[in-house]
Amino acid sequence: MLTIDADIESFLDAHRDERLESLFELLRIPSISTLPEHGPDIRRAAGWIVAEATRIGLENAQTFETAGQPVVYADWLHAEGAPTILVYCHYDVQPVDPIELWETAPFEPFVRDGRVVGRGSADDKGQLHMHLKAAEALLATRGRLPINLKLLFEGEEEHSSVGLEDWIGENRERLAADAIVISDTGFFEGNVPAMTTSLRGMLYTQIDVTGAPLDLHSGGFGGAVQNPANALARIITELKSASGRVLVPGFYDDVVEPTKQERFEMSCLPFDESDFHRQTGVPELVAGEPGFTLLECMGVRPTLDVNGIWGGFTGEGSKAIIPAHAHAKVSCRLVPDQDGERLFEKFRDFVLQVAPRGVTVEVSNLGTAKPLRMDPELPVSKSAAKALQATCGQAPVMIRSGGSIPVAAMFSEILGLPLTMLGFANPDCNAHAPNETMVLLNYETGLRTITRLWDDLATASAAGARMGGTTE
Amino acid sequence: MLTIDADIESFLDAHRDERLESLFELLRIPSISTLPEHGPDIRRAAGWIVAEATRIGLENAQTFETAGQPVVYADWLHAEGAPTILVYCHYDVQPVDPIELWETAPFEPFVRDGRVVGRGSADDKGQLHMHLKAAEALLATRGRLPINLKLLFEGEEEHSSVGLEDWIGENRERLAADAIVISDTGFFEGNVPAMTTSLRGMLYTQIDVTGAPLDLHSGGFGGAVQNPANALARIITELKSASGRVLVPGFYDDVVEPTKQERFEMSCLPFDESDFHRQTGVPELVAGEPGFTLLECMGVRPTLDVNGIWGGFTGEGSKAIIPAHAHAKVSCRLVPDQDGERLFEKFRDFVLQVAPRGVTVEVSNLGTAKPLRMDPELPVSKSAAKALQATCGQAPVMIRSGGSIPVAAMFSEILGLPLTMLGFANPDCNAHAPNETMVLLNYETGLRTITRLWDDLATASAAGARMGGTTE
Numbered sequence: 001m002l003t004i005d006a007d008i009e010s011f012l013d014a015h016r017d018e019r020l021e022s023l024f025e026l027l028r029i030p031s032i033s034t035l036p037e038h039g040p041d042i043r044r045a046a047g048w049i050v051a052e053a054t055r056i057g058l059e060n061a062q063t064f065e066t067a068g069q070p071v072v073y074a075d076w077l078h079a080e081g082a083p084t085i086l087v088y089c090h091y092d093v094q095p096v097d098p099i100e101l102w103e104t105a106p107f108e109p110f111v112r113d114g115r116v117v118g119r120g121s122a123d124d125k126g127q128l129h130m131h132l133k134a135a136e137a138l139l140a141t142r143g144r145l146p147i148n149l150k151l152l153f154e155g156e157e158e159h160s161s162v163g164l165e166d167w168i169g170e171n172r173e174r175l176a177a178d179a180i181v182i183s184d185t186g187f188f189e190g191n192v193p194a195m196t197t198s199l200r201g202m203l204y205t206q207i208d209v210t211g212a213p214l215d216l217h218s219g220g221f222g223g224a225v226q227n228p229a230n231a232l233a234r235i236i237t238e239l240k241s242a243s244g245r246v247l248v249p250g251f252y253d254d255v256v257e258p259t260k261q262e263r264f265e266m267s268c269l270p271f272d273e274s275d276f277h278r279q280t281g282v283p284e285l286v287a288g289e290p291g292f293t294l295l296e297c298m299g300v301r302p303t304l305d306v307n308g309i310w311g312g313f314t315g316e317g318s319k320a321i322i323p324a325h326a327h328a329k330v331s332c333r334l335v336p337d338q339d340g341e342r343l344f345e346k347f348r349d350f351v352l353q354v355a356p357r358g359v360t361v362e363v364s365n366l367g368t369a370k371p372l373r374m375d376p377e378l379p380v381s382k383s384a385a386k387a388l389q390a391t392c393g394q395a396p397v398m399i400r401s402g403g404s405i406p407v408a409a410m411f412s413e414i415l416g417l418p419l420t421m422l423g424f425a426n427p428d429c430n431a432h433a434p435n436e437t438m439v440l441l442n443y444e445t446g447l448r449t450i451t452r453l454w455d456d457l458a459t460a461s462a463a464g465a466r467m468g469g470t471t472e
Numbered sequence: 473m474l475t476i477d478a479d480i481e482s483f484l485d486a487h488r489d490e491r492l493e494s495l496f497e498l499l500r501i502p503s504i505s506t507l508p509e510h511g512p513d514i515r516r517a518a519g520w521i522v523a524e525a526t527r528i529g530l531e532n533a534q535t536f537e538t539a540g541q542p543v544v545y546a547d548w549l550h551a552e553g554a555p556t557i558l559v560y561c562h563y564d565v566q567p568v569d570p571i572e573l574w575e576t577a578p579f580e581p582f583v584r585d586g587r588v589v590g591r592g593s594a595d596d597k598g599q600l601h602m603h604l605k606a607a608e609a610l611l612a613t614r615g616r617l618p619i620n621l622k623l624l625f626e627g628e629e630e631h632s633s634v635g636l637e638d639w640i641g642e643n644r645e646r647l648a649a650d651a652i653v654i655s656d657t658g659f660f661e662g663n664v665p666a667m668t669t670s671l672r673g674m675l676y677t678q679i680d681v682t683g684a685p686l687d688l689h690s691g692g693f694g695g696a697v698q699n700p701a702n703a704l705a706r707i708i709t710e711l712k713s714a715s716g717r718v719l720v721p722g723f724y725d726d727v728v729e730p731t732k733q734e735r736f737e738m739s740c741l742p743f744d745e746s747d748f749h750r751q752t753g754v755p756e757l758v759a760g761e762p763g764f765t766l767l768e769c770m771g772v773r774p775t776l777d778v779n780g781i782w783g784g785f786t787g788e789g790s791k792a793i794i795p796a797h798a799h800a801k802v803s804c805r806l807v808p809d810q811d812g813e814r815l816f817e818k819f820r821d822f823v824l825q826v827a828p829r830g831v832t833v834e835v836s837n838l839g840t841a842k843p844l845r846m847d848p849e850l851p852v853s854k855s856a857a858k859a860l861q862a863t864c865g866q867a868p869v870m871i872r873s874g875g876s877i878p879v880a881a882m883f884s885e886i887l888g889l890p891l892t893m894l895g896f897a898n899p900d901c902n903a904h905a906p907n908e909t910m911v912l913l914n915y916e917t918g919l920r921t922i923t924r925l926w927d928d929l930a931t932a933s934a935a936g937a938r939m940g941g942t943t944e
Contacts, residue, residue: 317507
C-alpha cells in the first residue's frame, strides 16, 4: 500500500535539477511579511505560486485579499468519493537581521553539503514547495490525484496571521474538507523523523518606557530623573525570578501540567543533550524553570523572553546621556490551556505595577496565538505516521514542539477539522536565524511522504475509514 | 577697573553680524569625535581655528598631533610682567542621534528667539569662539592683550580625552602659565550667572552579554537557554537598589560627604524645582538617592545610568528570537574623591558576580575622568567672579556641577596650576541632546566678561597679587 509508484519515483528522479531550480526561484523572492517595504515581494511570491500551481495542473489557483497579506489558494477536486484534504503552509519568511551574520546572501539560495541554504528553505517555503511538487508528480504520471486537494498558503504566518482569521471565517465553504495537514514543523534532534503533537501558543508584546522628550545630559540631569533604560531593565527583571519562573500573577493558572505518563514519554525521546548543546553554541544550557527537564521546558512549559531591546546611544564610543526612551519586545510561548489575550491583560497590569516612578510606560499586544494539541490517534495522523515510516524506514517519534503556528488553532476552532502536523525541517535548520538551511534529503523525503499519504488516505477511505473520528 | 573699554564695546557692537557668521562657520563643521567617519571634520575644525587665530593676530597658531585627535594651540606672549593665562575649551561635539528629534539640521546653525541653534553652540564651540573674539577685540582696538594668553583647544573632550593626557605631560613647558581658565560650563537654572566650584568625574563602561553565536528561534530553544537580553536586564537591575543607591560594593567608600554648611549653601541656591521639572519634560522628578535633595543628587552625589542599550530584533512588528547578544553602555558620574580606574575594577567584578549563568559577560572601561573641586578663593576665581558681576550686574552664584570635564583634573594634576571654571552656557542649552542652543545674550556676556577678566588680572598682578595663592 505504501510503496511509492515506480512512475512517480522515476518522475521525481528525472526532474530533480529542475525541481531544485524551481525551489530557488521561490526562495529568491524576499517575502518578509513583518517589514512593510517588502509588501511587493509578498505579492510577487504569491503570484509565483499561483502561476506554478496552474502550470502543474491544479485548478482555481488565485490569491485572495485579506486584512493583511494575500492568501494563495488552489485545488483539484475530481477524486470522486475520496476524502478532501486541506493543506496549509506559508510563503512569507522571517526578517534577515542580523544580516552581518549570514555567511551568504539570504535570498541567493544554493546547495552546500547536502543542504539548501537560504531564508525560507525550511520555514516554510521549502515545505510549501514539496506539496506543489508532490501534486505535480502525481498529476504528471497519473493525470489525477488520489484525493481531493485544497492548498491554502498564507502570507503572514511570521506576522501573527493578522488577516487570516477573518478570511477563514468568511471562506468556510471553500475550505470545507475532511482533514487538514499542516506542514510547518520538523524532525526531532538528530534529524530523527517525527510528528508534532502539540504547539506552543504565543503572546508578543512591546514595552515602551518614556522619560524626557529628548535625551538629557547625564551630567546636568543625572540624579534628578528616572532613567528609562534602567527602568526598563527593572521591569524586565521583575517579570521572572532568577531561576526562571514567570512572576506575572496568574501566569500559570491555566497551564495543563504534563502527566506522569507524558513526562515519562518525553524522557524516552532520543535527545542527545550534548549534541543539542553544541547546536546552540551557548556556554551552558539552562533549563527555563526549576523542576523541569530541558525538553519539558521547551515543549510543555511556557516561557518569557526578551526578543529585542533598544534605547539611547548605541554607537561606537561613549555618549553621556540619559535616554529619552527605551523599548523592549517581550514574548511568551504559551502551552495549553493558556490564552494569550487574557494573559496580555495580566502581563500589562503587572508591568505597570512594577514600573518605577518618573517614567511613562506603555504596553502593547503585538499578537497572540493559541497553543494546540494534536491527537496522534486521528486517522489522518495515523496515515501520516505510516507514510513517514514507509519513506524513512523508521516510525516517527511523537514530539511536543516549542514553536507556534497561530493558524493551527484557528483551523481547529473555526473549521472544526481534524488536523495533523506533518513537517520535514531538519532541527538544525536555523529557522528565524541567519544561515537557514533545509537538508535536501528531508526535502526529498517530504515529497515522497506526501504522495504516499494521499494514496493511503484514498485507500483507507475506500476501505470505509472515516476521517473525523479517533477510532476506525 | 572693570568697566569695559569704550573702544572694545564699539568694536564688539560694530562686528556683531560678522562675529555671528564666523561662529556659524565653525558650527557648520560636524566635528563629532566619537565617530571615526568624522575624523576629517575634526581636522577641518582644527584648521579653521588655526586660520582664525592667526587672522586675528594670535601667534604660533598650530595643531599638534596626539594619540587621539589633534590639539589646537595659539598664544600671544608680549605682555611683559603680566600673568600668563592658559585657556581651555574643546572644538569637538557630541553625536547628533537621535537625529529624528532635531527640529532643524544640527550643523546648519541659525538664530531663533534670541538663541543660536545648532550642535556645539553651547558645548563647547560657542564658548571657544568667545575666547577668540575677545582676543580679537582687544588686539584690534589696543594692538595688544593685557596678559599673556595661551589658548589650548581640545578635539576629543566628548571622547574621554584619550590622547590629551600624554600630550599635556609632554608639553609642560609650552603650557607653563600662572593659572588656567576653563570655559565649558554654564549658568545656574533660570540662566542665573554662576561659577562652577566642582565637577563630577566619570566612569564609562560597556557590558556585552553573549549567548549563542546566532539568534535562536524562541520556539525551538526558549526554555533551554539563558536569554542574553534578560540576563543584561538583570545585571543592570542588580547595580542599583529600587530607591537608586548603587549596590556595587565599595562604590561609596571614597565619597566625600557634603558638610552641613555645604548642604545649607546648596539649599539657598535660587533653584525653582517646577521650572527645572518643566525644562526636563519628565513625568516626575526623582531624586537619585534616598536622603538627598535633587540638587545634592545632581552635584555632590555619584550616579549610575544606562546611556544606551541594544540587542536582538528592534524593527517594526515581531520576530520571535532569543537574541545572540545584548549590550549596554553604563556610566557613573563620580564625586570627590572617587577614582574611576579603581571603581571600574569593583564594577566589573560585581557585574561578573551577579551575571546569570549560561551567558558570557564582558565588561570594558571606555574611559574615566577624575572629579574635581575648584577653590573660589583663588585670585583667578575671584577676578572671574568680579568680571562676571561687572558684566551681568549681579554676583555669580557658586554651583557644584553634575557634569564632567576630564581635562580639568589633568591640568590640576599634571601642570599643578590654579584653575577656575568660567562658563556661559544657558542651563537649558540641550548639551548632548537634540536642538542644542546658546542664548545670544550669554554669548555676548561671555565675550565681555573675558575681556574684563584679562584686564583685571593684569591690574591685580601689577598691584602685586600672586596667582597661585589662595589669599593675597
